Amino acid sequence: MISKYWTSPETTGINRLPMLNIEHLEKISLDGIWRFQLLASPTDTSHKKWSKIEVPGLWTMQPHSQIFFDKPIYTN
Structure with a gap:
């Protein structure tokens, strides 16, 4: 006699491929260290030194870029 395995609470799928979330395959993380350069305008051609910032x-708010550093201000 064939058991009724489909009635068991442990059965989550029969003849089914494992689930796969493909959204994470279509994305890349932009976190990390980025090179940053603040210019006066998009047409500024000066070759200033690049800073490194954390993304x-x-x-x-990046303390190691002393040129730009601001302290947080509470404004409620």
Whole structure:
């Protein structure tokens, strides 16, 4: 006699491929260290030194970029 395995709570699928979330395959992480350069305008051709910033993060809040560093301000 064939058991009724489909009535068992442990059975989650019969003749089914394992589930796969493909959304993570179509994305890349942008986190990490980025090179950053603040210019006066898009047409500025000066060759200033590039800084390194951590992403995610605010470029104005990165303490190692002393040129731009701001302290957080509570504004409620």
